[in-house]
Amino acid sequence: VDWTQAIELGIVALGAAVLGSMLGLGGGVFLVPIFTLFFDIDPKLAIGASAIAVVTNSVVGSTVHLRSRFTNLRLAMLLQVPTAAGALVGALLAVRAPDRILNALFGAVLTYAAISMFLRRKTSHIDTSHDPDPMLLGGVYYDPATKKEISYVPRQVYKGMGISGAAGMISGMLGVGGGVIQVPAMNLIMAIPVKAAAGTSALMVGITAVATSFVFYADNKIDPRVVLPAMIGIIAGAQVGSRLTRRVRTDRLIIVFVVVLLYLGFRLILEALNIDLPSFR
Amino acid sequence: MTEHEIPREDAIYQSAVQVLRGGFALSAIVLVIGILVMMLTPVLTVLVIAMNFSRLGERKFVTLSLGVLAILVTSIAISVLR
Numbered sequence A: 001v002d003w004t005q006a007i008e009l010g011i012v013a014l015g016a017a018v019l020g021s022m023l024g025l026g027g028g029v030f031l032v033p034i035f036t037l038f039f040d041i042d043p044k045l046a047i048g049a050s051a052i053a054v055v056t057n058s059v060v061g062s063t064v065h066l067r068s069r070f071t072n073l074r075l076a077m078l079l080q081v082p083t084a085a086g087a088l089v090g091a092l093l094a095v096r097a098p099d100r101i102l103n104a105l106f107g108a109v110l111t112y113a114a115i116s117m118f119l120r121r122k123t124s125h126i127d128t129s130h131d132p133d134p135m136l137l138g139g140v141y142y143d144p145a146t147k148k149e150i151s152y153v154p155r156q157v158y159k160g161m162g163i164s165g166a167a168g169m170i171s172g173m174l175g176v177g178g179g180v181i182q183v184p185a186m187n188l189i190m191a192i193p194v195k196a197a198a199g200t201s202a203l204m205v206g207i208t209a210v211a212t213s214f215v216f217y218a219d220n221k222i223d224p225r226v227v228l229p230a231m232i233g234i235i236a237g238a239q240v241g242s243r244l245t246r247r248v249r250t251d252r253l254i255i256v257f258v259v260v261l262l263y264l265g266f267r268l269i270l271e272a273l274n275i276d277l278p279s280f281r
Numbered sequence B: 001m002t003e004h005e006i007p008r009e010d011a012i013y014q015s016a017v018q019v020l021r022g023g024f025a026l027s028a029i030v031l032v033i034g035i036l037v038m039m040l041t042p043v044l045t046v047l048v049i050a051m052n053f054s055r056l057g058e059r060k061f062v063t064l065s066l067g068v069l070a071i072l073v074t075s076i077a078i079s080v081l082r
Helices: A003-023 A028-039 A043-067 A073-096 A099-119 A157-174 A179-188 A194-218 A224-247 A250-272 B005-055 B059-081
Strands: A139-143 A148-152
Touching: A003 A028, A003 A043, A003 A224, A003 A250, A028 A043, A028 A099, A028 A224, A028 A250, A043 A073, A043 A099, A043 A157, A043 A194, A043 A224, A043 B005, A073 A157, A073 A194, A073 B005, A073 B059, A099 A157, A099 A179, A099 A250, A139 A194, A148 A194, A157 A179, A157 A194, A179 A194, A194 B005, A194 B059, A224 B005, B005 B059
Parallel strands: none
Antiparallel strands: A139 A148
């Protein structure tokens, strides 16, 4: 990686983070496939860089959610146990896995994200405020959009923990935050309001990615020449993305994003099968 | 240029190279330390969350937070021991 390539990586990371934050996916989902497919970066170096970028993004971003009390710390710590354990196992598997397996898995996750994004236009708004709360996991926050205090009690907690473990493992293997799986699962299965689910996930993804990044660090897969452009690009891109989200109707752009995700997923699966397409570079 | 000036000139070049190399090495070390500090920040956050649950007397959540911390410490131990 030379200086020009580092600048290119930074610009790509910025673009990935703009797209990712507009979709609520985090930048890693776009970062790893683009680094791997178009810059010939070793997939494991790209995953390591993405994991650090996810940590950075979480450290910067979750303060906003914590101040607004969108983050449910009790729920976060409960779900974090299986998530972090899954990430540790996933990362240990990933550093030993052949690149083809990682590419195939990443391709499958991108395809899943594209399909779920296409289908997911609905979010759950179930009032759980009067549910019994034997595990003391309920939360309260003030929603500036509706100017109301929202209280809720998570449902199907054990199922949520199981999904978190699986999300953690995928996150550990691919260096993505895992929010792609966790936020919809929290909302649709555990009946947690979207803002609380996103706020809780924002903190959790950073902790999850730490478990991943130390394993990759041990395996010399954290290369500052790849990590730094990714970190800087992701931080700047997330800022731009969150501002753009307020101005642009993202639902109109969804179809474009779905096509991009499907294209990247398809390319990664082809790469895993050793089928070459003409490259842009 | 006399014979005596060549080593002197050489010394100027050598010292400039050394300063540049030193600066580059130092900045590389600082960058790696920065990345490590970033990686340790969430670990510290979990520790602070555990301490605050402990202050509130919420034992169950202290245990869960310490469980998360144990997993993270395992991850760090793996990287240190390799």
